[in-house]
Amino acid sequence: MTDTPKNDNNFADQKSLTALKLHGEKIIYAVLLVLAVFFGWQYYQKNYAKIDTVAADAYTSISARDEQLVQAYLNPELDAAGKQALAEEEKQLLGDIDALVAAHGDTAYAWQALMIKARHQTNNNDLEGAVATLSQAASIDLDDDGLTAIAKIRHARAMLANGDAEGALSIANETMPTAFEASRQELLGDIYHARNEIDNAKAAYTKAWEALRERQENRAVLALKLQSLGVSVEPIEPAPSVVSIPNTQPAVEGGDASQIVEHDSAVADTQNPQNGN
Secondary structure, eight states: TTHHHHHHHHHHHHHHHHHHHHHHHHHHHHHHHHHHHHHHHHHHHTHHHHHHHHHHHHHHHHHHHHHHHHHHHTTTTTOHHHHHHHHHHHHHHHHHHHHHHHHHHHHHHHHHHHHHHHHHHTTOOOHHHHHHHHHHHHHHHSSHHHHHHHHHHHHHHHHHHHHHHHHHHHHSSSSGGGGGOOOOOOHHHHHHHHHTOOOHHHHHHHHOOOOOHHHTTOOOHHHHHHHHTTOOOOOOOOOOOOOOOOOSOOSSSSSSOGGGGGGSGGSOOOGGGGGGG
């Protein structure tokens, strides 16, 4: 009887050994899986998360410097020396945009930086450069139809301004989200007008106006385009104003950037405010 505890211990050891033989492989796999997840997360944090931060910081700097340039160009007392200094700053800014795009070309930060670059090129009458830049922006796969539509509309407008109505028409006829239908139709109207296809221009402008009516949004420039072609415009009752809380977050933080676009009325013009547009 005095040997019973020892026998019990041996029996327990045998059960543990048997269980280990039966489930040991599963336990090892589970441990390896946990380790893989842990070290994978550590690798992501040290590499990709750092890359996102670097891209964000680079874009923040670019955006701030762009705003400073816009304000500086508005200075009515700007002399020749001042303009030359700003031109040098602008050249450096565009170079930094190219560096950001080269390093982080598949991010929303690169997309926004390219929008800034295209605006500067347009302001400097470098329409061919703007066409190339906006084409590059439109080709970035961000899994966001809204941003792609913005880039396409601006790309087509740059092509039209550069004299390529056929190329612009090809882009304008592509499928875009419903939220951008008004701008797409207005773009089509501009293209048809440039091609002297007045009836088609009237039809496209009218479709754009009706799309705006559905969301109770006025667009004064579009109304003038219709009136210049002899089309009477029925006023659109504006939507009731609501009190909103300003968004203090950056326009794009990476990933899905569709939140920066409520509708398409802000993308009809690629011009810089310093040019009065």
